[in-house]
Amino acid sequence: MTSPATQRRPRAASPPPPVSDPKAPNPPRHRRVPLRVRLRNNWVMLALMAPGLLFFLFFFYVPMLGNVIAFQDYQPFIGFKDSPLVGLANFQELFADPAFWEAVRNTLAFAALQLIFFFPAPLALALLINSLVSPRIKKFVQSVVYLPHFISWVLVVALFQQVLGGAGLFSNYLRDHGMSALDVMTDPDTFSLLITGQVIWKDIGWGMIIYLAALASVDQSLYESAAVDGAGRWRRMWHVTLPAVRGVTIMLLVLRLGDVLSVGFEQFLLQRDAVGARASEVLDTYIYYHGVVYGDWGVGAAAGLVKGVVGALMIYGANKVAHAFGEHGVYSK
């Protein structure tokens, strides 16, 4: 550990790193501080970190070990320490279950729909808001579209029911005008569209923030010089605006792909009764109903493990692809 010249008295712990670059490698060490001394000098820090560390141990790493249930015939009464191991039987049972494959198919279908319809929506809205001249209108629109992100899925579903449900506003209006009522909320055929609509309604504003920030950091003189060179409105958007958000878009796309197996769980759980399991069963609800509700613990844990591993691989793979395109992705190695 070194002490730079700025510091009068060398202190044992906490070598001040160079300020400019927090990621710089440690400067060459002249003097090893023994671990005992470092522990003593940092006891306050270690005490502060203890609760957080315990949290991650108990509610992340212990459950990670608990995934051993996937290879057991888990009996709640004897706990997972003493339940008998059954090897891959749970996985065999899972992969032989047509309901599981249906859940996988539904999950991928919903994820694809969201990728096509929801993913571009915030970018489009950000471009629109960015093109407005009046700052007051910009602010107003932003406030309005941010709000739904902060309400719970229970509330979102309740609101949608009140507006689009069989007894809702829209149906009432249709009935009053002599048409037949329309119940979007319980129709399995249009359920996927309803789900996508809800996601857009709830999160279009939230997704927009990061794009707006990227657009705000574009150097205005680029637009000016493009205009002087004779680029019209659309050419400027194509050559100046869109390159400015390319990095962010790819990063978000990577994240989205990594999350492809988790489409909004609460959203489906809440509407499962209304449209039936066939239309709304996704991986997460499958895990919940099989693992927790019907007490088929082993199979539920196996499904969860499959989902977790595939999800982590997806993030890793998507990042590799992003790096191949010369973008940062989510993390850069």
Add this chain to the structure above:
Amino acid sequence: MSSFGFPLRSPRTREERPAWEEPPTKIGSAAKAVVITVTCAVMILPFLTVLSTSLASREEITEAGGFVLFPTDPTLEAYRTILSGGIVSRAVVVSVLITLVGTALSLLTTIALAYGLSKRGVPGSKPILLMVLFTLLFVPGMVPMYVVVKELGLLDSYWSLILPVMINAFNLVVLRAFFMNIPEELYQAARIDGAGDWRILTRIVLPLSKGVVAVVGLFYAVTYWNAFFNAMLYLNDSGKWPIQLVLRTYVVQGKSISGDQLGVSHMPPQQSISMAVVMIALVPILLLFPFLQKYFTKGVLTGAIKG
């Protein structure tokens, strides 16, 4: 309200359009105005419907067949009924307490761990940081999580709604990035003046990071208030339900609330009761929203760029 590019704005409120930019076309401006108006209407209308129906009187609801957009004589009877005791009031109290206690605990532990991880030379901080970052990549899974909560004896206890979600790794990364951005000279100066880690945290780091701590706290508060699935998973006793579960049972699933459950004999119409429940779940979010808006853009971006 007419700043969609039409020349009928008062010159005071408009930001000047740069000289090189072509004037907007009529069609373009009109299209923008329509898209923006429709978007805002779609966002706001459901809230307005619910609010006005919760204020409507029995006669109006019967007449309109369920929904009232403009109550002629607004009444707070539905709110009085559900808040006078019984199942909804209890749920509100539970949710408020969980939100307050949970947010306080979350903030304390997240700040403490982020601060520890922001200082160099703390033994073990590298592996701990890797441990934290790994949690962003993988989810342990619902079944093992349930089993762990059960074996820790937290089922049917309010701690099951707080402890398993106490620290959000993303919030932790945001805070740590902020602490690391505080100029090193400040830490050094404080150390030379004889301040220890604890004093540096309370006198220097926290006063400098009020904003980001506020953002993280608000995020935690919203998460606790909105928590629904964990409560459904870990609480079997309906007497302990937080507001979101009451909302689901009596509004989304459409079970009717009886007078007994509210401890009243005279009941306002079911429709305004359920709308009032929706409003009650919404009000805290609306109260926090202005603060959230003020800060969160910054918070989100710190995380996005530094993460």
